Amino acid sequence: MDIINVEFVRELVEACTYFWEAGWGECHAGNISYLLDEKEVEEVKDFLKVHATVPVDFDTEGLEGKCFMLTRSGSAFRTMKKRYMHDMGIIRFIKGAYEILWGFDDGEGRPTSELPAHILCHRARLQDDPKNKIVMHCHPTYLNAMTMIHELDEEEFTKTLWKMNSECVLVFPEGLAMLPWMVCGEGPIGPATAEKMKNKRVVIWPFHGIFSSGNSLFDAIGLIETIDKNAHVYVLTKANMLHSMTDENVEELRKHFHL
Numbered sequence: 001m002d003i004i005n006v007e008f009v010r011e012l013v014e015a016c017t018y019f020w021e022a023g024w025g026e027c028h029a030g031n032i033s034y035l036l037d038e039k040e041v042e043e044v045k046d047f048l049k050v051h052a053t054v055p056v057d058f059d060t061e062g063l064e065g066k067c068f069m070l071t072r073s074g075s076a077f078r079t080m081k082k083r084y085m086h087d088m089g090i091i092r093f094i095k096g097a098y099e100i101l102w103g104f105d106d107g108e109g110r111p112t113s114e115l116p117a118h119i120l121c122h123r124a125r126l127q128d129d130p131k132n133k134i135v136m137h138c139h140p141t142y143l144n145a146m147t148m149i150h151e152l153d154e155e156e157f158t159k160t161l162w163k164m165n166s167e168c169v170l171v172f173p174e175g176l177a178m179l180p181w182m183v184c185g186e187g188p189i190g191p192a193t194a195e196k197m198k199n200k201r202v203v204i205w206p207f208h209g210i211f212s213s214g215n216s217l218f219d220a221i222g223l224i225e226t227i228d229k230n231a232h233v234y235v236l237t238k239a240n241m242l243h244s245m246t247d248e249n250v251e252e253l254r255k256h257f258h259l
């Protein structure tokens, strides 16, 4: 049997393809990490062996024994379907390090350079929601455009999106978090993103992209779709906008849906 026949593996590879088709994962952009539960580890156990052990310089407390499937540093979403053996991998955390158990060219490659951001975000989300499984990053076109023409205040940004469509407040009632522009990759952006994820599922990186999380691929992708769709409406209409929903309208929705 090929590992691609395991449902969660196939869904992750399909998600990468979808991101590229949506225009959110150009060139080497975008990365995904997925926390395996015990049943999923069991499903792939015949494929797993320790190919490499890699020390990390972030705190692994609470992560030991946890397995993640994630995209490789330098991988491309466009070619993921053909190259998943090279461009995806499964790692397991031990104290101060992780082991590469499958993929990344049998341990030759390394996970995404955003690994610290991903792992710290998983830890932050799990404290808020023990069912969280996904953290994903990509470059939604209209969201990035909106960060260039809207003030970079997370509350104002959230309110503007809530007013674009009656269903936005249903999809992200807790609102969106936003960082100031920061250098991406390893460094302070990881802990800063995780800090925001303590009580939000989505963090926007202005002029760059989005970090989204959720209990399933459907949830995490649905958040990005909804945000980018309504950022698109904002970008299309901003110059000529006559009106949108008011703060009072959003309050009515919040009451009506008991949010």
Ligand SMILES: [Zn+2]
Pocket: 029, 030, 137, 138, 139, 184, 208, 209
């Ligand atoms: Zn990026």
